[in-house]
Amino acid sequence: xxxxxxxxxxxxxxxxxxxxxxxxxxxxxxxxxxxxxxxxxxxxxxxxxxxxxxxxxxxxxxxxxxxxxxxxxxxxxxxxxxxxxxxxxxxxxxxxxxxxxxxxxxxxxxxxxxxxxxxxxxxxxxxxxxxxxxxxxxxxxxxxxxxxxxxxxxxxxxxxxxxxxxxxxxxxxxxxxxxxxxxxxxxxxxxxxxxxxxxxxxxxxxxxxxxxxxxxxxxxxxxxxxxxxxxxxxxxxxxxxxxxxxxxxxxxxxxxxxxxxxxxxxxxxxxxxxxxxxxxxxxxxxx
Numbered sequence: 506x507x508x509x510x511x512x513x514x515x516x517x518x519x520x521x522x523x524x525x526x527x528x529x530x531x532x533x534x535x536x537x538x539x540x541x542x543x544x545x546x547x548x549x550x551x552x553x554x555x556x557x558x559x560x561x562x563x564x565x566x567x568x569x570x571x572x573x574x575x576x577x578x579x580x581x582x583x584x585x586x587x588x589x590x591x592x593x594x595x596x597x598x599x600x601x602x603x604x605x606x607x608x609x610x611x612x613x614x615x616x617x618x619x620x621x622x623x624x625x626x627x628x629x630x631x632x633x634x635x636x637x638x639x640x641x642x643x644x645x646x647x648x649x650x651x652x653x654x655x656x657x658x659x660x661x662x663x664x665x666x667x668x669x670x671x672x673x674x675x676x677x678x679x680x681x682x683x684x685x686x687x688x689x690x691x692x693x694x695x696x697x698x699x700x701x702x703x704x705x706x707x708x709x710x711x712x713x714x715x716x717x718x719x720x721x722x723x724x725x726x727x728x729x730x731x732x733x734x735x736x737x738x739x740x741x742x743x744x745x746x747x748x749x750x751x752x753x754x755x756x757x758x759x760x761x762x763x764x765x766x767x768x769x770x771x772x773x774x775x776x777x778x779x780x781x782x783x784x785x786x787x788x789x790x791x792x
Contacts, residue, residue, distance in 0.1 A: 516612070540575065563678070694768050
């Protein structure tokens with residue numbers, strides 16, 4: 506296997522990234538924006554208006570990353586955007602022959618990391634731009650006091666966006682960082698599964714596998730069974746790790762980071778084994 510060459514890896518990642526951001530399919534992110542605005546941002550804005558106080562600009566992003574519906578939609582939209590990659594053409598095969606399979610694969614991983622952070626960063630910026638809030642580092646009065654002011658709405662949909670499991674247990678900035686990185690790790694796991702099946706030459710099985718993982722995560726989280734912690738979705742939703750009042754966590758969030766680390770390393774090794782066996786003799790093998 507070829508030794509890593511930084512320039513080759515960077516060139517592959519840059520080429521794939523430029524193709525990705527100029528793909529007309531990227532417009533589907535606009536549809537996700539509509540759902541984010543409707544399901545997460547507007548309910549919080551209505552609460553802030555009702556209390557005559559403002560949100561903190563970061564709160565809508567945390568609500569987006571902890572909404573059961575949006576935690577389903579966010580990976581699904583990303584998988585649609587990324588499902589055609591890696592794209593193999595005749596020119597790509599010539600490029601792979603010069604750089605080597607290993608450098609090509611590392612370039613693909615760098616591209617995926619760039620794509621994930623661009624995707625998450627775009628969602629983050631959109632949530633800030635539509636929050637109409639103030640730049641603060643603490644939870645707003647809208648989030649902390651609304652349930653006590655309006656107890657009849659305690660079990661409403663908006664209350665589930667930012668439950669007391671979050672604002673009673675961890676600082677706002679901590680919840681923002683955990684939401685961002687855990688969702689990024691979730692997306693990376695799904696893409697590694699997709700790539701593994703592509704390298705094995707069974708793309709359709711990979712698509713089925715990743716959507717099965719997402720679906721089982723949704724089902725187990727909805728039922729609140731202990732089995733949900735075997736799937737990435739529960740490990741991604743920050744508030745599930747905490748109780749409403751007691752300081753003892755349901756599951757330490759460090760275990761979720763360990764979970765993703767082990768899964769990513771395991772999938773990376775599986776991808777390398779599949780890559781070693783792959784022969785680029787047919788442009789239809791991958792992509």
